[in-house]
Amino acid sequence: MAQTFETVGVVGLGTMGAGIAEVFARSGRRVIGVEADDVALERGRGHLERSTGRAVAKGKLTEDAQREILGRVTLTTSRADLADADLVIEAIPEIMEFKRVLFADLDRVCKPSAVLATNTSSLSVTAIAAGTSRPGRVIGMHFFNPAPVMKLVEVIHTVVTDDGLADDIAALARSLGKTPITAGDRAGFVVNRLLLGYLNHACVLLEAGVAGRDDIDAAMKLGVGLPMGPFTLLDLIGLDTSYEVCEVLFRETRDRRHAPAPVLRELVTAGLLGRKTGRGFYSYGEVAPATPEARQAASVSTVGIVGGGPEAATLATAVERAGFKPVVAESADLTPVGDADVVLALSDRPVVELAVRLPHPERLAGLHLVGDGVAEVASTVLTSPETTAAVHDLVQILDRTPVMCGDRAEFVVNALLYAYLNDAVRMLESGYASAGDIDTGMRLGCGYPAGPLEMLDAIGLEAVRDGLRALYAEYREPAFAPVPLLDQLVTAGVRSIREYAG
Numbered sequence: 001m002a003q004t005f006e007t008v009g010v011v012g013l014g015t016m017g018a019g020i021a022e023v024f025a026r027s028g029r030r031v032i033g034v035e036a037d038d039v040a041l042e043r044g045r046g047h048l049e050r051s052t053g054r055a056v057a058k059g060k061l062t063e064d065a066q067r068e069i070l071g072r073v074t075l076t077t078s079r080a081d082l083a084d085a086d087l088v089i090e091a092i093p094e095i096m097e098f099k100r101v102l103f104a105d106l107d108r109v110c111k112p113s114a115v116l117a118t119n120t121s122s123l124s125v126t127a128i129a130a131g132t133s134r135p136g137r138v139i140g141m142h143f144f145n146p147a148p149v150m151k152l153v154e155v156i157h158t159v160v161t162d163d164g165l166a167d168d169i170a171a172l173a174r175s176l177g178k179t180p181i182t183a184g185d186r187a188g189f190v191v192n193r194l195l196l197g198y199l200n201h202a203c204v205l206l207e208a209g210v211a212g213r214d215d216i217d218a219a220m221k222l223g224v225g226l227p228m229g230p231f232t233l234l235d236l237i238g239l240d241t242s243y244e245v246c247e248v249l250f251r252e253t254r255d256r257r258h259a260p261a262p263v264l265r266e267l268v269t270a271g272l273l274g275r276k277t278g279r280g281f282y283s284y285g286e287v288a289p290a291t292p293e294a295r296q297a298a299s300v301s302t303v304g305i306v307g308g309g310p311e312a313a314t315l316a317t318a319v320e321r322a323g324f325k326p327v328v329a330e331s332a333d334l335t336p337v338g339d340a341d342v343v344l345a346l347s348d349r350p351v352v353e354l355a356v357r358l359p360h361p362e363r364l365a366g367l368h369l370v371g372d373g374v375a376e377v378a379s380t381v382l383t384s385p386e387t388t389a390a391v392h393d394l395v396q397i398l399d400r401t402p403v404m405c406g407d408r409a410e411f412v413v414n415a416l417l418y419a420y421l422n423d424a425v426r427m428l429e430s431g432y433a434s435a436g437d438i439d440t441g442m443r444l445g446c447g448y449p450a451g452p453l454e455m456l457d458a459i460g461l462e463a464v465r466d467g468l469r470a471l472y473a474e475y476r477e478p479a480f481a482p483v484p485l486l487d488q489l490v491t492a493g494v495r496s497i498r499e500y501a502g
């Protein structure tokens with residue numbers, strides 16, 4: 001029979017612990033909140049009162065209900081008060097030594113049947129469990145910030161967790177109104193592991209000069225439909241936290257993809273930690289520069305388009321409607337566009353090899369249309385600044401946001417997206433989280449419109465596999481090589497990874 005948890009201890013009532021205590025008290029359970037000393041205890045009480053007070057002010061909670069919730073929470077500085085708890089969740093600072101000392105103590109104080117859970121974001125649950133006499137009853141229960149609002153809970157089991165315990169904790173999370181996902185004990189679990197790999201990759205592209213901060217942010221926000229671009233999100237998470245999580249990931253994976261980008265270290269060393277210090281990748285409190293009006297691409301009358309199929313035809317129609325003369329050519333024969341004022345090569349792969357076949361290579365730029373609102377504009381080493389400026393304006397006239405970038409494989413969007421999707425397939429292949437849980441994790445943990453495996457199915461397995469091959473061929477980065485599972489599914493003609501994985 002599933003274990004029920006009627007009395008729950010929460011150790012550490014800071015940002016996370018106070019929220020977790022509130023969640024349990026709201027579910028009708030008795031909560032014992034433990035802090036290090038009286039000052040911290042009062043601070044914890046303040047967190048709880050303010051958070052529930054805000055809910056009352058918004059009309060989401062009555063004053064009576066608030067009183068009942070707070071009445072269920074006993075606050076103490078004595079761990080001995082946890083003797084009767086069925087479950088204790090630890091939310092003290094992210095320092096292994098502190099956690100190990102605490103768990104040894106909890107092991108001594110709590111009844112043998114009690115489950116000890118950690119809210120750690122990045123430390124090894126296995127290492128925490130190993131310091132107790134009951135490693136089978138130690139588990140990760142990772143809430144997201146703010147705990148009362150965020151629906152996701154990652155339940156982390158280790159190789160020695162008792163059978164059935166992860167299911168019981170997942171059922172408990174559901175009874176709190178949360179959506180649990182279950183994963184093995186790997187650095188970063190599901191969400192941080194996938195998220196930080198992608199965010200760090202954005203820093204690497206920035207540093208390599210493939211595109212600028214605003215262009216990369218616009219590409220991912222407007223092109224992919226993510227709630228915000230990677231640099232805005234890094235500033236929100238905090239660059240110090242992001243740096244630390246990358247370090248933890250790298251220590252475990254030894255994958256260069258997780259090695260914190262030097263720009264992160266530099267900003268952290270300079271004390272520019274993001275929103276919390278007023279400056280990170282962006283400066284806060286400054287007036288944002290006005291978006292320049294689209295200058296007429298004055299000197300342009302003929303627009304060459306290289307590409308076949310409906311995309312080239314649609315672009316030609318749009319160009320014509322905007323008052324320019326389109327000329328279309330297939331890449332096999334570029335003669336028709338030889339004299340065009342600018343030449344747009346529809347591609348997401350490097351286009352410089354097309355440029356060198358033109359009489360005016362400086363007039364060619366790569367153009368990759370992303371969704372309905374974005375166009376990546378790739379300038380080659382031969383593209384003139386006049387062409388880059390004219391194509392930028394032309395894209396705005398066509399009612400798209402231009403994302404200016406270098407002539408690199410997969411430009412910006414696909415480079416970031418496909419590598420992230422590959423990471424998700426790798427996670428699935430390694431068997432440590434299910435397809436459904438990976439997708440749910442990224443949807444609920446990051447507010448993404450779809451999970452990575454859902455995105456992969458929507459884009460097409462073959463397109464992503466081929467894009468990854470192109471990325472690997474260009475950067476020789478092992479993490480970009482398509483994961484064998486993806487490659488084999490394409491070879492076998494399987495069209496949906498979600499269907500394959502169930």
Ligand SMILES: NC(=O)c1ccc[n+]([C@@H]2O[C@H](COP(=O)([O-])OP(=O)(O)OC[C@H]3O[C@@H](n4cnc5c(N)ncnc54)[C@H](O)[C@@H]3O)[C@@H](O)[C@H]2O)c1
Nearest residue numbers: 012013014015016017035036040091092093094120121145
């Ligand atoms: N902040 C986040 O966004 C977030 C999200 C998910 C998980 N986490 C994880 O949750 C844990 C706590 O993070 P936080 O942001 O709430 O930290 P925090 O600094 O806000 O709170 C930690 C609290 O623990 C108390 N504390 C320290 N030592 C203690 C002890 N020995 N006994 C009792 N209380 C003690 C402190 O007084 C403080 O109130 C960390 O493991 C962190 O990685 C944080």
